[in-house]
Amino acid sequence: MKKGIFFILTLFFFNATFSQEAQDFVVTSPNGKIKVSILVGEKITWSVLHEKNQILAPSSISMTLDQNEVLGKNALVLNSKREKVNTTFESPFYKKSTIKNQYNLLLLNFKNGFSIEYRVFDDGAAYRFITQKKKDITVKSEEVSLNFDQDYGSLMPYVRDLRNPKDPYISSFEAHYANKKISEFAKDTLAFLPFLIDFKNQKKAVFLEANLQDYPGLFVTNNASKSGFQSRFSKYPLQEKNGGFNNINLLITERADYLVKTKGTRNFPWRIIVISENDKDLANNDMVQKLSEPTKIKDISWIKPGKVAWDWWNDWNIYNVDFKAGINTETYKYYIDFASKNKVEYVVLDEGWSLEDDIMKHSPNVDLETLIAYGKERNVDIILWCSWMALTKNTEGILKNYANLGIKGFKVDFLDRDDAKMVNSIYDIAQKAADNKLLIDFHGMHKPTGIQRTFPNILNFEGVKGLENNKWTPNDDVPTYDCSIPFIRMMAGPMDYTPGAMRNATKSEFKPSNSAPESQGTRCHQLALYTIFEAPLQMMADSPTAYMKEQESTNFIAKTPTTFDETVAIDGEVGKFVALARRKASTWYLGAITNWDSREITIDFSFLEKGKKYEAEIFSDGINAEKAAVDYKREIIAVDSATKLKYRLAGGGGLAMVIKY
Incomplete structure (x- = not known):
């Protein structure tokens, strides 16, 4: 009897000791070209091979919670699960009607109530943290390191100098790409996603994120060795004040020492690498769609993509008319007539139709009710521009009011942040707009991360230098x-x-x-x-007068x-x-x-x-x-x-x- 107990105890301690040693896991793509290797030891690292080419050198990942709990430090694997997935799904208002979704999955479940899920596709790989905590948690930081075995070229959209006295995380997310080697990444600066690494052998990789919910967006900066990048995130805003362009931004005057306070049981954003052997394939990639949540809107029959006759870029510059062109009812009737004649679905009223800080108060020169009726007679609907700050003063009341008037959507501008508070606001606006059957175009916005699949009433985003x-x-x-x-x-x-x-x-x-x-x-x-x-809601930037002079081109558009x-x-x-x-x-x-x-x-x-x-x-x-x-x-x-x-x-x-x- 005593010998049996001794054997069981010896086996227990042997397994406990063994399970805390470094463990290797490998998951490959369905076609076998991509190999993701995960090492769980003092840290958790992952690396990515495409055939014989190292796309990502071993790179550590972790998440630090309150009480200095680090998910990924000396982690103990309880068990693992593998799965092969090969399905298709429909994504409304997209560049294709059906998306193939095939990947191999590895789920590692760790002690202390967290997991990491890896998915490997034929065109890339992704991972995300998952927590199963009974109580709410505070995320203090997240480590996303990206290391490379050589000094490759990159196309990087810089956002701001970290030494700038202004908040470096306030940004319009409009930047051309700096074509530099990894080691030449400008010191003490931030760049936003997506960005590209060129491996000089016809292979390229683009780094993205998906399913960004109740969490800040990912930025990168150079790492100490200049052989890769490390993550940066905007801290949660505590105090804000009006400022920026026309005083319609909310500038952050105080940030917390954490990223977000959130639910203890949840999925975190996907960290993604898309790999191509041919550049053209990057222009027809569905990875963000595949890693985003399905639609939350049961009835999408009312959502109508289309083109928009737009006023602002052309400065309301119409002529050969017998009225003074500008932000007034006559000018917008002219835009509606043009849209109707050319079967353009919408006209947008950009800044000036209302007070910028109170969009419940209209300009006396714009008879909104008359324009809505005028457009309805001609099969042209109206979309209104507003700032995010003005809309969020009373989101539900404003959206309900204008939906009842017959407005079909809002172009929401000057968000200029992607901290967790702003990300949550975007989801809130999307849901309340859907409740009122309203379309949304998020202008002055960070890059999309898949919310357009979840809320297909969001038909466009800026996050581009247009x-x-x-x-x-x-x-x-x-x-x-x-x-x-x-x-x-x-x-x-x-x-x-x-x-x-x-x-x-x-x-x-x-x-x-x-x-x-x-x-x-x-x-x-x-x-x-x-x-x-790609733009399910696509602007026609020039003036009706210019388009009517170029009718052949207009017909094509x-x-x-x-x-x-x-x-x-x-x-x-x-x-x-x-x-x-x-x-x-x-x-x-x-x-x-x-x-x-x-x-x-x-x-x-x-x-x-x-x-x-x-x-x-x-x-x-x-x-x-x-x-x-x-x-x-x-x-x-x-x-x-x-x-x-x-x-x-x-x-x-x-x-x-x-x-x-």
């Missing part, structure tokens, strides 16, 4: 940026870039203008953006959908060019753009259904587009799945098509 900014920035290289964001920023979700300029300029001729703004690049570059850039059933990435190279085709029902739409380098591209029409003859309406750069960026050629030709055509894109140029049978 056309509205570009009209004042002659030193920005806009065509190169346009050829970069489909492979980086657009992976996170839709972009309120606001294309559609009818005044187009070459690199040498572009000049800033407020009331007669121009775009960098050709007319066809602008037309192509309506297919390339007006008939291009804003959501699609299928997307095919034809070709592309980050920062140089991109070509995408998208299908809506049986009609295909194609867009291609280039940076300031003119180039010849080949369009392979093999994405078309075999055996059918199609008619392609094609807008290509005109022979004189290098000098006159407005120059284009329109032609209609027959094509089929065997067709291959070469086109020369002018510097800053583009190509746009509608293909139907």
Whole structure:
């Protein structure tokens, strides 16, 4: 009897000692190309291989809670679970109707009530912390380290200098990409996600996050060894005051020493690496959708994507009329008439229709009720601009009031933060808007992280340096940026870039203008953006007068959908060019753009259904587009799945098509 007890005790202590030694776990992608290795010891690290290439060197992860409890320090694995998943799901108002969701899963359950879940797909890998605490918790910090085995190139959107006396976490999230090596990451600065690492062997990786709820967004800064990056998060706001542009921002005057106080049992955001062997695949990636929560809105039949006649970028600059153009009822009737004639679904009333700090008080020059009725008679609905600060003074009351009047949505601006308080506010606005059957366009906003799947009444986000900014920035290289964001920023979700300029300029001729703004690049570059850039609610940035003078281009924009059933990435190279085709029902739409380098591209029409003859309406750069960026050629030709055509894109140029049978 005593010998038996001694054996059991010996076995117990042996297992207890063994379980606290470093443990290795491996999970691979369904196709076997990606291998994620997890080491659980004094720290928890993960590394990622793609075939023989090291994408991520061993990188530690942890989460520090109150009472200095560190999830990930000397962690004890209780058990593990593996699962193979191969499903599909529908995501409304997206670039494709059905998404394939195949991955291998590893769930590690640890002592002290937490888990880490890893998912490995054929195109990337992700992990998230999960806690199972009985009481609420305070998250003090999170460690997300990203280490690399070599000094690779990166495309990094910087946000602010950490030495700046202003709060470095207050940002419009509008930045071009700095093309530098990892070691050249500017010291004491922050960058936001997504960003790209170039492995110089045709492979690239983009780093993102998804399912950001009740938690701050992730920033990165350089690590001490200059071989990678480490995480930074904005602390929870305690005190705020009015400030910023027109005094309509809430500036943070005091922050807590923690990230968030939250539920003890919950899932935390996904940390994601997407890996590509071909640049074009990044422009047709669904990872954020796959890692986001399904819709919380049972009836989505009232949600109507579409295009918007927009006033602000063109400075209400209409002419050949017998009234004074501006923020007034007559001008907006003109916008509505234009939208109705061209079957544009919405008109937005941007700043000026109300008091900026009290949107329940209208401008005496804007008869809102008359405009709503006028639009309804012409099948045009109204969307209202407002600041986040003004809306959140009485979110539920304001949304209910304007929904009852017949307004269809709000463009909410100047959020300019992604701390946990702001993230929670975004979910609150989305839910209350859905309760009142209202659409939301979050302008002045951080990048999306999948909330558009959860709340599909959110049809767009900014978090991009779009056309509205570009009209004042002659030193920005806009065509190169346009050829970069489909492979980086657009992976996170839709972009309120606001294309559609009818005044187009070459690199040498572009000049800033407020009331007669121009775009960098050709007319066809602008037309192509309506297919390339994802935006279920897509602005038409120029004035009705400009569009009516260019009716042929306007017709093309007006008939291009804003959501699609299928997307095919034809070709592309980050920062140089991109070509995408998208299908809506049986009609295909194609867009291609280039940076300031003119180039010849080949369009392979093999994405078309075999055996059918199609008619392609094609807008290509005109022979004189290098000098006159407005120059284009329109032609209609027959094509089929065997067709291959070469086109020369002018510097800053583009190509746009509608293909139907």
